[in-house]
Amino acid sequence: MGQRIASTATALSNDCAHCNLGKLCMPIAVSSEELEQLNDVIQQGRVFDRGDHIFYQDDAFTSCFAVKSGSIKTYTVSEDGEEQVTGFYLPGEILALDSVSMDRYTSCAVALERSSVCEIPLEKLEQLASVIPSLQHHFFQLMSQEIRGSRELAVMLSRNSAEERLASMFVALSKRNERRHLSPYQFRLPMARADLGNYLGLAVETVSRLLTRFAKQGLMDVRGREVTIHDLEGLKAVVTHQTECRHA
Amino acid sequence: MGQRIASTATALSNDCAHCNLGKLCMPIAVSSEELEQLNDVIQQGRVFDRGDHIFYQDDAFTSCFAVKSGSIKTYTVSEDGEEQVTGFYLPGEILALDSVSMDRYTSCAVALERSSVCEIPLEKLEQLASVIPSLQHHFFQLMSQEIRGSRELAVMLSRNSAEERLASMFVALSKRNERRHLSPYQFRLPMARADLGNYLGLAVETVSRLLTRFAKQGLMDVRGREVTIHDLEGLKAVVTHQTECRHA
DNA sequence: TAAAAATATTGACTTTCATGAACTATCCTT
DNA sequence: AAGGATAGTTCATGAAAGTCAATATTTTTA
Numbered sequence: 001m002g003q004r005i006a007s008t009a010t011a012l013s014n015d016c017a018h019c020n021l022g023k024l025c026m027p028i029a030v031s032s033e034e035l036e037q038l039n040d041v042i043q044q045g046r047v048f049d050r051g052d053h054i055f056y057q058d059d060a061f062t063s064c065f066a067v068k069s070g071s072i073k074t075y076t077v078s079e080d081g082e083e084q085v086t087g088f089y090l091p092g093e094i095l096a097l098d099s100v101s102m103d104r105y106t107s108c109a110v111a112l113e114r115s116s117v118c119e120i121p122l123e124k125l126e127q128l129a130s131v132i133p134s135l136q137h138h139f140f141q142l143m144s145q146e147i148r149g150s151r152e153l154a155v156m157l158s159r160n161s162a163e164e165r166l167a168s169m170f171v172a173l174s175k176r177n178e179r180r181h182l183s184p185y186q187f188r189l190p191m192a193r194a195d196l197g198n199y200l201g202l203a204v205e206t207v208s209r210l211l212t213r214f215a216k217q218g219l220m221d222v223r224g225r226e227v228t229i230h231d232l233e234g235l236k237a238v239v240t241h242q243t244e245c246r247h248a
Numbered sequence: 249m250g251q252r253i254a255s256t257a258t259a260l261s262n263d264c265a266h267c268n269l270g271k272l273c274m275p276i277a278v279s280s281e282e283l284e285q286l287n288d289v290i291q292q293g294r295v296f297d298r299g300d301h302i303f304y305q306d307d308a309f310t311s312c313f314a315v316k317s318g319s320i321k322t323y324t325v326s327e328d329g330e331e332q333v334t335g336f337y338l339p340g341e342i343l344a345l346d347s348v349s350m351d352r353y354t355s356c357a358v359a360l361e362r363s364s365v366c367e368i369p370l371e372k373l374e375q376l377a378s379v380i381p382s383l384q385h386h387f388f389q390l391m392s393q394e395i396r397g398s399r400e401l402a403v404m405l406s407r408n409s410a411e412e413r414l415a416s417m418f419v420a421l422s423k424r425n426e427r428r429h430l431s432p433y434q435f436r437l438p439m440a441r442a443d444l445g446n447y448l449g450l451a452v453e454t455v456s457r458l459l460t461r462f463a464k465q466g467l468m469d470v471r472g473r474e475v476t477i478h479d480l481e482g483l484k485a486v487v488t489h490q491t492e493c494r495h496a
Numbered sequence: 497t498a499a500a501a502a503t504a505t506t507g508a509c510t511t512t513c514a515t516g517a518a519c520t521a522t523c524c525t526t
Numbered sequence: 527a528a529g530g531a532t533a534g535t536t537c538a539t540g541a542a543a544g545t546c547a548a549t550a551t552t553t554t555t556a
Contacts, residue, residue: 084407086403098399099392099396100388101389101390102392102396130377130378130379130381133375133378136374136384140348140349140374143348143388143391143394144348144391146395147345147346147394147395147398148349148350148354150402151401153398154398154401155334157405157406158405158449201405240327
């Protein structure tokens, strides 16, 4: 495990126009000529096996990456060797936007399962973006969404109890699955409990305990990696309710 | 307190070229012609008194804002009326980058003291950015930095103890003052203890107790709003050390 | 400048969750 | 299919930080 070199594209659809993600990552209205230019810039669907790294922290930054299939985990390693999980990326989501202003990647990215990933060389993208205003606009939007997302995460982590954090994580995963037109009630958990805990600032034991509690409450079930959400509204209530209860 | 309309520009320097911030917010190498275009887009230095709002959550989004002088706090209000502080902005820093992909502002912004703020209408900026590649590049950089910043904040808030969070906040404030060529050891705290606590996910009482502890340890002093940092290296050590101690 | 209001500090008590240890289940490998 | 390795769960305990309550200080207003 841990190869950096991946097999070359086996992509059935090897351009953005025919991508099965249907513009989830590049939902821009561009002419076919512009789309051709975009395809010229974006390297389609390199495949990574579980444990393969897309990039390492401190590698020279050149490109962002769009996840086409599978799932990717990003993490940093501190001086003392501690791993800190910084994000999970599902199909249609874009990696390394936080490294755009750096000359090196600020985190490692590793495939959690066999995954396919499109490469977006930033220099070329910037060139193209100044010619196609809608592409520039789209990238501003993407980055702004990313800012909002991590800001919300920060608030969530600073304010919420372990229970609320975990519930919120599953609500988010459910939403992201729905966005991909998959079931928001049943899906495979791409990451280990330890990764979840690390990401949410919780001990693995706490994650376990809470999953058991959620099951007893009839909210959701995780058997191994198979997630079943029985009561999505109930889960959402866990996320927000606590705050109200404090004042009730 | 709480006027939205601010007095008109009293700016001594009413263009970016002569701004006393010296390209802290727009550090781009542009020709004088381009600079003229930029000045055409950016509304210089509207003044807001303490308590005045620059914008409110759910107002129609039109512009980002660069802080020229003073200090701004952003916060959200939840359904149950709870206030959540989401950021503090000092001169040279840019507000509302997280709202770029929305049609409404995602937070309120209020002046913590008499402050001057430049307005950057996003639509015009995007138009200009597609003509001036270095401006586009600069905005990508700015937004990427913002992503990295809030991601780091999220990790900090999820991993670190109360003590580490507060120390880290003061180290950050010190750095931001240094960036502005002010003393990193002595400055005025722009926000109340309650705001600090709210932002860091701590009770006000905890903030107080820790400030007392830091003073006893000879690390720093806060008398009212006047901050004196006696041992910056010591403060930095507080931020990182705990992690090592856990494993030592 | 004094009174009132808003902020900040300190202390006692309680809750939450991390820690460490022990145990169980699941996944790979041969 | 057996065995080891990895991953997940459960339990007892203690430290960290929140809450409530009282007091002190600073700032604002009249």
